[in-house]
Amino acid sequence: MEAATPLHAPAPRVVGILGGMGPAAGADFVRLFVQACTARMEALGIPVRDQAYPEHWLAQVPIPDRTAALGDARAGAHQPGEPLLQAMGRIAALGARTVAIACNTAHAWHGLLQQRFPQIEVLHGMREVSAGLAARGVPAVGLLATRGAYAAGLYQRELALHGILCVLPTEAERDLLMRGIYDGVKAGDYALARRHFEAVARALRERHGVGALVMGCTEIPLALDAGPDGIELVNPSAVLAEALARHAYARDQPPQSAGLLTMR
Amino acid sequence: MEAATPLHAPAPRVVGILGGMGPAAGADFVRLFVQACTARMEALGIPVRDQAYPEHWLAQVPIPDRTAALGDARAGAHQPGEPLLQAMGRIAALGARTVAIACNTAHAWHGLLQQRFPQIEVLHGMREVSAGLAARGVPAVGLLATRGAYAAGLYQRELALHGILCVLPTEAERDLLMRGIYDGVKAGDYALARRHFEAVARALRERHGVGALVMGCTEIPLALDAGPDGIELVNPSAVLAEALARHAYARDQPPQSAGLLTMR
Structure with a gap:
């Protein structure tokens, strides 16, 4: 209930969650991520309050079926690569530095996403x-x-x-x-x-x-x-949500401007 | 499991959820919204699959405490108005046409948000x-x-x-x-x-x-x-999530370009 006071610790990183595959799983991933952040704050001795959570964005976008696409290698609108890249681009524009993909099968496109967005750490479930x-x-x-x-x-x-x-x-x-x-x-x-x-x-x-x-x-x-x-x-999902929370509160993070110039 | 085929019905509207107040409540709101969309599709006779859900974005951003701000009317960094407007601007840029605020107390700023974003329908819980x-x-x-x-x-x-x-x-x-x-x-x-x-x-x-x-x-x-x-x-939250799902699947929607020109 106290008014927001400036944090002395650096603000946690902005992170993104690439969801919609399916939407119920994406919603559940956010729940697990918020739980993991609470646990992380408790472990780090950070008082738990709304403003101490990392800024995070959930994109629930329509992505063509992953399994169907893996069974049909032809190019076309049934391929998830392009819509995944578009969603990732928008998450990147929001300032996310680490992203989790809330779908196991979509990890078949992890390499593509990581290659096209070298400034973002795309976690690998x-x-x-x-x-x-x-x-x-x-x-x-x-x-x-x-x-x-x-x-x-x-x-x-x-x-x-x-x-x-x-x-x-x-x-x-x-x-x-x-x-x-x-x-x-x-x-x-x-x-x-x-x-x-x-x-x-x-x-x-x-x-x-x-x-x-x-x-x-x-x-x-x-x-x-x-x-x-x-x-x-x-x-x-719980393991990946914990990894995302760990990255959000990582202490070794460089200043954001320098971070954006660092290639992995 | 079938490959994505073009929908004959118009795609549902892109919608946004303004959350982070607190983050657990924001996550739960997405769960309720996804449930409400499933129910809406069943009521409308739309086959339920990942790609038939509306594109939706959840913004979980740090917003100063609403109750504390309402008790201290002075301008300053403890006021939630500016961060709420910033988050809303980013949700608008993502293409959302209807937005729900996943916090009751933050509705004290509903008028401000609706006034500054006349092209977006900001639901009122x-x-x-x-x-x-x-x-x-x-x-x-x-x-x-x-x-x-x-x-x-x-x-x-x-x-x-x-x-x-x-x-x-x-x-x-x-x-x-x-x-x-x-x-x-x-x-x-x-x-x-x-x-x-x-x-x-x-x-x-x-x-x-x-x-x-x-x-x-x-x-x-x-x-x-x-x-x-x-x-x-x-x-x-359940009532507001149902309202958001109803707007997402509204049939009377004008084409998106015309919609953006319409003032309420």
């Missing part, structure tokens, strides 16, 4: 998740994802780089996941989604004995809040 | 809530709000215009509400917030016999999900 699992010594995980994410090898590559075994569902199980994501969460039928996700989670556990599952599509945690039979669920 | 209550024939409500919102008469004025009696807490109860909002929700202590909000809700019910309470601060519903003793809780 799979790298953050894999590094976190490796730091905890997790030897193997099961992966729940879209067909697009499996085909692009997004998680498989990063997990392998961190020495973590990644077990995958069968073709029939991938169909179940896609139905849970598209006919379930994206269409508003959360009960159907949950049933399909739980069936695949149980199958991976029984077949491979993995104790943890990565929910590698932002829609999955919206319908699956706990793992069946005590399986640990890893929510990459 | 209290008007939406009062019209909704009047349509349902509700005769009287209790009001839970900040000291700033009480002092500015934001709800009292609109409820009176709609012929609805508005009962207010005592000074001691207003202190409890402020502690619930600032030491509770804004500081991350939801249990404390809930205890204080429930105590005031019960007191208003016992003293005035009102059957419904308006949660006239966006932080209150974050800690109070059900009314004690069966009191109906009205969540203005």
